[in-house]
Amino acid sequence: MTEIRPDAQLSPAAGPGAQSLDPAQLSTYFVLLEAVSLLQYQLEQQLRAEGGISYVQFELLARLADAPGPLTMTQLADGVVYSRSGLTYQAGQLEKAGLIARGPDADDDRARAVTLTQDGLALFHRILPGHIQLARQLLFDPMTRDDLHHLGDIMTRVRDHMRTQPPRSASPRKRRRPGPNPAQD
Template identity: 40%
Template sequence: MTTRWLTDEEQRAWRAYIAATHLLEDAIDRQLQQDAGMPHLYYSILANLSEAPDRSLRMTDLAAKSKITRSRLTYAVTRLEKDGLVSRRDCDWDKRSSFASLTDEGMAVLERTAPGHVQTVRSLLFDQLTPEQVGQLEEIFTGVVRALESDEERPTPEDVPWRRRSSGSGPCPGTS
């Protein structure tokens, strides 16, 4: 098989993407650490829960929405639970499953932190783009996500943990 090396233009674009994503993630983490004492990942977990019905999701579904492994999610939820921002309960119908729920205290932290987070994202990313570029950005990354997610669903010869798809991703039967 012949390697298709990146062109000079592709190499510049790739390096610009890497630099921008690292710098943006660092800036967002700094803002969230300062305002809420938590990293971006924890804030994202709270945000995902806040958007769910009854502010609750199965841990498997929350891991998929957060784009992280179940073990990494378990670690994060344990920390958030210790801080009183999330609670966890077992599923009555499936003993292998549990739910994470956003507590009132977690919602209050999210509401207090969201304005600064949005301002950071807006000033560092969206204020740098024209409305046309915002549409292009969405189109580009929607395509990238689609390709990555379809790649994850294809069986692979190697059993790579970060490529495993979780099984049983629907709500637990008999729960609301």
């Protein structure tokens, strides 16, 4: 039984070399992640209830629906955080459900040409309006037009900023097991 130290703060007084966020940043940080987490949860619930698919699977369908033609697995994975095997898994699920099809690629024999099936497109069109309406309801109702543009502008900058530095899914860079346990049991 260890007692809590009430003086343990999330934003401690700046110590030596401390790089803490100021209160405004801290609360913005937390409220952003909390709100988006809530949003994602609600959206995922609805997608599962109405379409029997996860948000990730919805994203994959959306990507295919938006594409001018077939995509390779790698193209489909781009921008999605997973490993290749994770995509293979999801593609397998979608294919098993009859929503996508994988065929030979015209240009590269190693690649696979992934397309939406008619059922996949139909499902996508069936669930999209509800998805969009929920997003509007949850996200945009409490926003003004000005908020909307500002939010879009901010997050675009943030995303572009993040995309410049970090490695993506296709990176073969191996992230070793961090090793040290948080606290040896």
